[in-house]
Amino acid sequence: MDLELNTEEFIIEFRHVCKAFMNQRETIQVLSDIHAKVEAGSIVTIIGPSGSGKSTILSLCNLLISPNEGDILIHGKEVREWDIQELRRQVGIAFQSGPMINGTALENLTLPARLMGKTLEHPKKYMDYVGLPEELLSREARELSGGQRQRLSLARTLVNGPSILLLDEVTSALDSNSTFAVEELILQINRDQNTTILWVTHDLAQAERVGDQTWLIMDGRLIESAPTKLFFSEPREKLTRQFLDLKREKV
């Protein structure tokens, strides 16, 4: 993995970002005036009700979709000014479903390197990182269990040595042991390489365990952004207190 230490203070900046989706009948406003900064090397956990716009925030950061209004700066440069391949090398993304191409686990793992015209030197290292046995490399990716596929997907994201990692519910398909192992792995990557992480999760305990900063998104708005410990112990906003109370009642 490349070791690229970030030296700037803020690695991601959202400047009054709005996103709407249009279908034939209507325009659906999904994000409204998201204005926030992310410190280099930090882990931001993003929580909020289903459909509130959390995944949309991630998709904007590596230009899977574009904002309708506002700017998103990555390393100080607006996303739409980036060379798309370079942006996606810098900004890795991993999803809950761990989508795979047809082929072996090795072919999946080496895909990002091959797309960059490179060879992946030590595939076993990545398998070790994510707690998968080397023997799985020769297996068809579609034959792997959901949990194994997720870990492979995460390993594949790490191959380019991204300075930013976007994680969308990456542990929700895993059992609790695997969840802790993957969390530990992600924290290790964050520590070792100063990787900045935006981590969408439904699991409040996880958000509290792993976050430096936590954001609550509701109805496409950033309701509260605070250091994680404070966010959970002394939330400022009434909506945050209500959301946390509701979620805790359900546990």
Ligand SMILES: Nc1ncnc2c1ncn2[C@@H]1O[C@H](COP(=O)(O)OP(=O)(O)OP(=O)(O)O)[C@@H](O)[C@H]1O
């Ligand atoms: N490509 C799209 N076209 C139209 N609507 C979309 C599109 N992507 C997302 N949406 C809508 O935007 C809203 C926010 O979706 P998003 O996936 O960001 O929410 P979320 O907070 O991540 O939800 P969940 O926690 O359930 O994953 C939803 O109403 C969703 O239906």
